Amino acid sequence: MLCDQCHERDAVLNLTQIVENAVTQLHLCEKCAAERGIETTVSMPKHPLGDFLQAVQQQALLLPGDATKCSYCGISLKDFRASGRLGCAHCYGAFEQSLRDLLRRVHGSAQHVGRTYAVPNPELLERDVSLGALRAQLQKAIESEEFESAARLRDEIRTLEIALIR
């Protein structure tokens, strides 16, 4: 439906006015509604990522102490800036300083309050850490075209991953 006022844009707001018992119905686009001083509650709510990505953009430089890349999943802070998504749990360690700063801006605090958690089987997590190291080695082996050790690492990773499920 087109806007009743400008007849150009799509109407996003259905305005019902009651003046001295007479009802008028107007379908307005966001712009014409704004001109009449009506806040458009029907428009898309502001994306929460908007603020947050802006906050990320402002961090032009790596904070000291942060890695350039996550050794587990391989994403950089730049990749994170582009997508707004971290690659894995280990990114929180790799980019700890920058993330602490960011979390504080997004949530007003960078300290988790509330339920704590202990993994049911800590042995699994040790495997998880060695998996990360193996994956990093695999990446290096592929980059330097050492295919024999890459194949060996791949098999080791597979064995560990299967063990993790069991």
Added chain:
Amino acid sequence: MTLDLSLLPDGGVPWLAASGEHSGIVLSSRIRFARNVAGYAFTARARDGERLRVLAQVREAVPRVPSLVNSVVLRLDEMNLTERQLLHERHLVSKELAALEGGAEARSGAAVLVSDDAGVMVNEEDHLRLQVFRSGFDVNGAFQAATKLDRELGGEVPYAFHHEFGFLTSCPTNTGTGMRASVLIHLPGLVLTQEISKVLQGLQQMGLTYRGLYGEGSEVIGNFFQISNQTTMGRSEDELAEHLTRVVRRVIEQEEEARRVLLRDAGYIIEDKLWRAYGTLRHARSLPADEAMNLLSGVRLAVGLQLLSGLSVYTLNKLLIFSQSAHLSLEAGRTLTESEANLARARHVRQVLASEAGLADR
């Protein structure tokens, strides 16, 4: 795979029952926890095999998780678009998990476990999205059930957790508790009296945010708002749930007050407008989705104001969900075009209302 809806306990939507407190105004209360399984890259970064292993690990744990023992596993990566959309219309899966945009297939390992009122989305933006719905205004009930599910599942599947940052999520806006508490609320009184923007601004000042009927990125339509906490860190899960409950209770009072004002200052105009909405739904031959939603909003208000009796909120809740496109397509046995869906929607609404008409007409 063909989606067999009879497998779903209560169709996966027991919250439509309109049984909880203030169910005329609050359709549902929901708690969700975002969790990731330790040992894998987050979903977007994970390889196909890793996502399948996440799913396998969760399924393997199900027999030891009381909240999920009776659950059904639905594989979105084996469904067609209409089936995935239908699950989305029932709020069982997010738009992202159902891959509704861009004609894409659902990613491998994308699945949802559905139990009575609990569900787990697998391989959404985070590996696991645990959610519990309750009918009406019952944030605490949903919170208790979701917490139980979370403890049970977390005791079987290792979550990614950090001593300082809490539960680790793909997007830092969810880090910490990973919890989103929300209510789906109908606020036509505040919209008609134009008080709504003040109320929404107030929400934002109190750390809450609002979205449309289908959550993030969805439009507000039919005066249905989803109100939820904006931040997930720095406050405990209990505090987040209590805070939402407190603020929403106040919003309900304001909505009730707005309805009293409407009836007092514009009684017969409102009555006429709402009966017209009912008349259109009873007799229209073609109903576009948006129009149906707006008319249903009007009739819901009429029932709330006791102008229209005999029509149950349960029926209106069902119409809201079951008159959507994918539901109509599934009923027709094929994918309907938009204009075909409009005809089918009008027919569906007419039939449902006619069966309760003896009660409603007076």
